[in-house]
Amino acid sequence: MSRAMTDICPVLRAVGRLSTAAALAVLAFASPASGVYYHDLARNRQPCGDCHTLHYSEEGGKPADVEPGGPFQQLLIRSTTTKLCLFCHDGSDPKAPDVLAPISMYGGSGDEHSGAGFFDTSGGAENINGHDLGFEAAGVPFSSRTSVTLNCASCHDPHGTSNYRNVLTSPAGGSGVEVQMARDVFRDVPPGDPPSAGDSIDAYKESNEGYQAATSLWCVECHDELKPTVNTPADRKHHFVDVPINGAGYPTDSAHWVAGVGSGFGVTTGDATEGVPRLRFQVIGAVDHATAQLVAANNEVVCGSCHLAHGGNHEMGLVWPYKDSGGPADKDSGCQQCHNY
Numbered sequence: 001m002s003r004a005m006t007d008i009c010p011v012l013r014a015v016g017r018l019s020t021a022a023a024l025a026v027l028a029f030a031s032p033a034s035g036v037y038y039h040d041l042a043r044n045r046q047p048c049g050d051c052h053t054l055h056y057s058e059e060g061g062k063p064a065d066v067e068p069g070g071p072f073q074q075l076l077i078r079s080t081t082t083k084l085c086l087f088c089h090d091g092s093d094p095k096a097p098d099v100l101a102p103i104s105m106y107g108g109s110g111d112e113h114s115g116a117g118f119f120d121t122s123g124g125a126e127n128i129n130g131h132d133l134g135f136e137a138a139g140v141p142f143s144s145r146t147s148v149t150l151n152c153a154s155c156h157d158p159h160g161t162s163n164y165r166n167v168l169t170s171p172a173g174g175s176g177v178e179v180q181m182a183r184d185v186f187r188d189v190p191p192g193d194p195p196s197a198g199d200s201i202d203a204y205k206e207s208n209e210g211y212q213a214a215t216s217l218w219c220v221e222c223h224d225e226l227k228p229t230v231n232t233p234a235d236r237k238h239h240f241v242d243v244p245i246n247g248a249g250y251p252t253d254s255a256h257w258v259a260g261v262g263s264g265f266g267v268t269t270g271d272a273t274e275g276v277p278r279l280r281f282q283v284i285g286a287v288d289h290a291t292a293q294l295v296a297a298n299n300e301v302v303c304g305s306c307h308l309a310h311g312g313n314h315e316m317g318l319v320w321p322y323k324d325s326g327g328p329a330d331k332d333s334g335c336q337q338c339h340n341y
């Protein structure tokens, strides 16, 4: 939560006792000044009333599809944060990026999914294809953390941040890291307010993204056993990240990566033909959207080269079916793009 929001917290508690009109006036007065980022970012803010309600009994202000028992904690209109977010992000609102399977939003866009992929279930169940929502994980892989239950706000700030995709700076507490991405189509050419369905597809589809820095460092805030100080050449725990494909002495084929044809490269993931679309990479020193997308021998590997942040069609949220059973044609495709054995 931003400082500005924390500052007005007592105000919101007080507004429960006021009339709706007076309360809305207080909230309008308390709205963050420009420069404070918001759910849909500074240029395109979202009304408080999309998520909070002051008088649940109010006819006009009542959400179309009311959940009985509200308003809930923090005057929210849904009983859990995940329910609140999925109210729009489950595919029912064509302007809000769909993060819950089945996803049809990106069909015909040229991309198979968004940058984050998607969750299999809305919560309460373990999912082998990525992160679980509302399910207590006794142990967390590559992490010293135990008994963690994730919801949307474990990773995103509902009120927005200046980070890429409003991710929290400190998802595991402590000082955290800021996550950067090149300016994307959405930020450079902001859609109207509210955004349109077509603009949202263009903004959130995977190929619109260009990674600059700290996306992997952000993941290791929670998966702390993969921090670069811990996952070292002398004590290797997992595949390295934030290293260039053409590093000296590496068992990689950077010319193959740059050419983008042959073993590993293809059009569709999960079909009978070997090869998947080019994996994601990071460009250190990128200054804009175009430079963050330049394929080069020194492109760097990131967690997102292999994993989708929400999850997807394949085990462990992997981008291609590396661990899936049944001997799929694309089993080794991702590895081959860089290693070409």
Ligand code: HEC
Pocket (backbone or CB within 6 Å): 001, 005, 006, 008, 009, 010, 012, 013, 027, 030, 031, 032, 039, 046, 047, 048, 049, 050, 051, 052, 074, 076, 081, 084, 153, 158, 159
């Ligand atoms: C996208 C949904 C969303 C929007 C829009 C939104 N909020 Fe929130 N708000 C939340 C959620 C979720 C929480 C609970 C956060 C948590 O539990 O960490 C919250 C919590 C709060 C709190 C309590 C903070 C605390 O620390 O307990 C205040 C105050 C608040 N919101 C004010 C506002 C105001 C004012 C606006 C409009 C300017 C607004 N919110 C817009 C989702 C939203």
Ligand code: HEC
Pocket (backbone or CB within 6 Å): 127, 128, 129, 130, 131, 132, 133, 137, 139, 140, 141, 148, 149, 150, 154, 155, 171, 172, 218, 219, 220, 221, 222, 223, 303, 304, 307, 308, 309, 315, 316, 317
């Ligand atoms: C807020 C803490 C948190 C952050 C941030 C986080 N993770 Fe996780 N991760 C977890 C927890 C908890 C689990 C174990 C339960 C589960 O599968 O959701 C997990 C499990 C996983 C798994 C195993 C999934 C499976 O299906 O078995 C992968 C892969 C993973 N994380 C990758 C990532 C990547 C990549 C990022 C960065 C985009 C990331 N994580 C960021 C908390 C986090």
Ligand code: HEC
Pocket (backbone or CB within 6 Å): 082, 085, 086, 089, 097, 098, 099, 114, 115, 116, 117, 119, 131, 133, 150, 151, 152, 153, 154, 155, 156, 165, 167, 204, 209, 304, 309, 310
């Ligand atoms: C484990 C952390 C984590 C959790 C939990 C999580 N997200 Fe995300 N989310 C991310 C990251 C990281 C990205 C950016 C991925 C990228 O583009 O590389 C992202 C991207 C998004 C996007 C942009 C569109 C897209 O699909 O790329 C939306 C919308 C979103 N998340 C909503 C949600 C909602 C709603 C929930 C809960 C149902 C949720 N997230 C839970 C980490 C998380």
Ligand code: HEC
Pocket (backbone or CB within 6 Å): 039, 040, 041, 044, 050, 051, 081, 084, 085, 086, 087, 088, 089, 093, 095, 096, 097, 152, 153, 156, 157, 158, 164, 165, 166, 195, 200
């Ligand atoms: C009232 C509908 C609505 C609700 C509720 C809602 N969202 Fe969104 N969200 C949207 C729309 C529409 C967009 C895409 C357009 C935009 O960013 O303005 C969006 C965009 C996002 C993005 C991408 C922001 C960016 O520009 O990178 C994230 C992340 C996200 N939502 C997370 C959440 C989380 C977490 C919650 C719950 C706390 C939530 N949303 C609740 C409608 C909603």
Ligand code: HEC
Pocket (backbone or CB within 6 Å): 141, 142, 216, 219, 220, 223, 226, 238, 239, 240, 241, 301, 302, 303, 304, 305, 306, 307, 316, 318, 322, 323
């Ligand atoms: C080059 C591809 C690649 C990169 C880069 C990569 N991973 Fe993985 N990751 C995998 C594969 C493949 C597996 C499945 C490993 C297996 O079981 O053989 C995996 C498994 C995992 C697991 C689950 C482990 C378990 O036993 O449940 C987590 C958590 C995880 N990765 C997190 C991360 C994070 C965080 C990053 C970035 C710091 C990252 N990975 C970078 C390919 C990669």
Ligand code: HEC
Pocket (backbone or CB within 6 Å): 236, 239, 240, 243, 244, 245, 246, 247, 250, 251, 252, 279, 281, 300, 301, 302, 305, 322, 334, 335, 336, 337, 338, 339
């Ligand atoms: C985006 C490019 C990229 C992808 C995809 C990729 N790698 Fe790598 N791989 C590298 C780079 C760069 C290195 C050198 C850095 C290092 O030592 O980890 C490397 C190193 C390795 C090493 C040598 C580790 C050592 O101790 O010397 C192995 C083994 C490996 N990768 C296996 C895999 C497997 C298996 C996959 C698929 C699951 C995979 N890689 C996918 C880029 C990639």
